[in-house]
Amino acid sequence: MEEQRTQGSGDGLLVLAVDTSTAALAAALARGGEVLKDVQSLAERNHSVHTVSAVQAMLEECGIKPEQLDGIAIGRGPGSYTGMRIAVSLGKTLAWAWNKPLVGVSSLEALAYGAWQDAAGGAEGAAAAGAASAECAANGTEQSPIWLVPIMDARRGQVYTASFEARAQARLGAEPPAEGTWRRLSKDGIRLMHEWVDELAAAIAAAEPPRRPSAVWIAGELALHEAEADRLQSVCPDIQVRKLPVWLEGRAVAALGAARLAAGESDDAHAFAPNYTQLTEAEVKLQERTAKQAAAEGAVPDEGH
Structure with missing residues (x-):
């Protein structure tokens, strides 16, 4: 990522x-x-x-x-x-x-940033951020980030998505991200949600402290993708996966x-x-196969000549 x-x-x-x-x-x-x-x-x-x-x-x-x-x-x-x-x-x-x-x-970044502001600015988010900050201060360690994963439904099991890292509690309003508090982790794109969850799980497993997230917040159009969000929680049981059904x-x-x-x-x-956005990998491969097939058919000599 x-x-x-x-x-x-x-x-x-x-x-x-x-x-x-x-x-x-x-x-x-x-x-x-x-x-x-x-x-x-x-x-x-x-x-x-x-x-x-x-x-x-x-x-x-x-x-x-x-x-x-x-x-x-x-x-x-x-x-x-x-x-x-x-x-x-x-x-x-x-x-x-x-x-x-x-x-x-x-x-997508606006969707993620707005969700972070709203959730971190609420009572539950503030309490969680405060507890995490106090624990890190006591242990002399750097606070683990939260990963924000915005999703917009793109049909046929696909989503428009990306991922971002947040490191400090946001303030409600229209405050621009302060230096060091907000980082893009992956490009905007269209992905199969099932494959995207696998990719996120692999990235979480590969991340080492202090870059390993304490939580992953999946924000946006969740209606058709809750099962996959729940699957991320099941494969990453030590990471809190929070579902935020929000609008941009x-x-x-x-x-x-x-x-x-x-x-x-x-x-x-x-x-x-x-x-x-770019075509999905599956669409790219389909186009390549179609082009190769068309080229092969065009190369077949006409038996009448």
Whole structure:
């Protein structure tokens, strides 16, 4: 599993965030760690009707004019093919019309980061984090991380997924991840859930302290994948596997976007595109077999000549 750091601070930056990669329309206005307005609407994927009006209503309700924005953060997927394009198209249009920097954010990372904020900021998460911190302080050891595994159903037993490492209790709001507290472990992609659980179990077994996780939180669309989440618990009995059926939140997109903006990053609004993810390994192999078969059939000489 590869490792990449997500760093940066979005203190004071006013960010408009929108994501339409899932069934939930997620949008937010945030300044630094303060959420001015957060919208989450299950619009049955009818985002083309509601997204523009939701953004307009947020700006008007908060008394924010476009020129006051420091940037626009857009969830670029992976996820629903049609849904992703709505937010991406809106972001490109607004960035060009308002002359504002545009940053893309992984929808999977936003799903994971939002779940971490919500769960760690709750009473149960705070108590667990406090107990773990106290135990490590007493033993003179580094606190074990939590792995966040976001999943979005991709049909036929597949999920859009990735994995991240969290090392400190998050604060509720739109606070960008502090340095050293949040790390990407694997790329966004589409995977068979059964194989993904096997891969996670192997990664857990191979990890040594202090990188070995104390818990794995699987967050997102769990309805069709609970059995596999439970299987991960059965094959890794010494690791707490926590299931978090949550929807993506706009404030998480804003937090990750603010971190990119604060680091001086931005995307080319004209070239900005959704992340459609790569084909699964099975699909790649099927294409290879089909191509070889077609080539072989084309190489057979015509007996009439």
